[in-house]
Amino acid sequence: MVDKSEWQGSSGETWAAEWRRTDRSFSKLTERLLERTREFTFRNVLDIGCGAGELSMAIARGRPEVSVRGVDVSPQLVATARERADHLSNAEFVLSDAAEWKADDGFAPDLLISRHGVMFFDDPPTAFANLAAEAQSGASLMFSCFRDIAQNPFFTEVARLLPEAPAAVDRRAPGPFAFADRDHVISILDVGGWKDIAFEQVDFPMIAGAGENAVEEAFTYFCRIGPAARASAELEPGPRERFLARVRELCERRCHSGIVALPAAAWIVIAKKAD
Numbered sequence: 001m002v003d004k005s006e007w008q009g010s011s012g013e014t015w016a017a018e019w020r021r022t023d024r025s026f027s028k029l030t031e032r033l034l035e036r037t038r039e040f041t042f043r044n045v046l047d048i049g050c051g052a053g054e055l056s057m058a059i060a061r062g063r064p065e066v067s068v069r070g071v072d073v074s075p076q077l078v079a080t081a082r083e084r085a086d087h088l089s090n091a092e093f094v095l096s097d098a099a100e101w102k103a104d105d106g107f108a109p110d111l112l113i114s115r116h117g118v119m120f121f122d123d124p125p126t127a128f129a130n131l132a133a134e135a136q137s138g139a140s141l142m143f144s145c146f147r148d149i150a151q152n153p154f155f156t157e158v159a160r161l162l163p164e165a166p167a168a169v170d171r172r173a174p175g176p177f178a179f180a181d182r183d184h185v186i187s188i189l190d191v192g193g194w195k196d197i198a199f200e201q202v203d204f205p206m207i208a209g210a211g212e213n214a215v216e217e218a219f220t221y222f223c224r225i226g227p228a229a230r231a232s233a234e235l236e237p238g239p240r241e242r243f244l245a246r247v248r249e250l251c252e253r254r255c256h257s258g259i260v261a262l263p264a265a266a267w268i269v270i271a272k273k274a275d
Contacts, residue, residue: 012074014224019052019080021208021221026054026115028204029144029266033115034058036200036268040140042066046109048098048131048143049073049117053081053091059113060091069107071096072117099127103134110136114143116266119178128192132273139273141194144266145179147201151265154206158228161246163239185269194271202268205261209251218251218260219244 015022023030037059043066047056050070060068070093072078081093094101099121103109112131121127131141149155149171171177172184179185182199189197209218222228228247232240254260 012076014229016052016074016076016080018221018224019054019077019084021217022225023052023054024210025206025208025221027207029202029264030055030058030115032202032204033113033142033144033268034062036142036270037111037113040111040142042109042111042140044107044109044111044136045069046071046098046101046107046112046131046135047117048112048114049120050081050093051077051115051117053077053084053093055113055115056081056091056093057085057088060085060088064090066090067107068092069094069109071098071101073097099123099130101130101134108134108136110139112139112141112143116144116146116176118143119145119176120174122174124178124188125191128189128194132193135273137273137275141189141271141273142268144202144268145185146177147265147267148180149177152263154208154262154264155227157250157262158222158226158231158247161228161243161250162231163235163243179267179269182267185267189269189271193274195274196270196272198270200268200270202266204264204266205259206264207259207261209255209260211258214258214260215248215251215255218255219248222247222251 045059045068047070050056050072053070056068056070068091070081075095078093078095085091146152186197208221232243251260254262
């Protein structure tokens with residue numbers, strides 16, 4: 001589990017430093033999210049848990065008439081997003097918890113969007129109720145989140161390499177798989193003031209490495225972000241070396257045509273503000 005304090009500290013620092021790799025790993029999912037934005041008419045976009053700003057920037061570049069505001073709890077990620085988007089006059093980034101964010105300056109979004117940024121709320125129904133209260137009448141919501149961990153080899157194949165099976169966790173606790181269950185998501189959004197909830201299954205390759213040094217890139221990625229990084233940090237030196245050797249072998253096995261990728265499974269969830 002990665003909680004708010006971690007995003008404000010070590011996890012935020014790592015993701016900010018690794019934004020190129022993380023954006024690439026989600027590139028196919030980002031393409032699908034951008035495709036689906038064409039279904040909506042909007043002027044003000046709120047990007048929830050915007051991270052290093054990739055999705056916000058893509059929308060701002062493609063729609064110069066639209067105002068985009070990204071919010072994130074990580075000061076490091078917000079700083080990175082601002083630096084990357086300093087050439088875009090219609091994109092801005094705010095250090096704020098979306099669960100508590102207020103449109104104090106009159107910026108009321110008519111599209112709220114997120115690429116894997118909504119699964120970390122401490123109190124999801126209250127967070128989505130706050131977002132609904134700040135949104136325009138008739139506003140649309142669209143976000144992506146992981147489906148069940150069993151459908152995500154990007155995580156499970158690494159976990160199988162551990163000396164011991166990871167301890168069981170509450171899958172509905174804040175974390176990558178908190179929104180895997182459809183019924184759970186529906187109940188959260190319904191209580192939070194959203195209706196007409198629809199789901200799209202999206203299967204995509206999470207790209208860990210590419211190019212001449214794809215295996216080394218992928219290995220470095222796994223050592224810095226995700227389940228391998230967290231697991232290796234908790235191992236003693238001997239088991240850690242053996243585990244990381246197995247991770248490198250996994251990268252080698254998964255390298256095809258200069259790309260190291262593992263399958264991932266997500267939902268794209270769409271809803272409407274219940275007025």
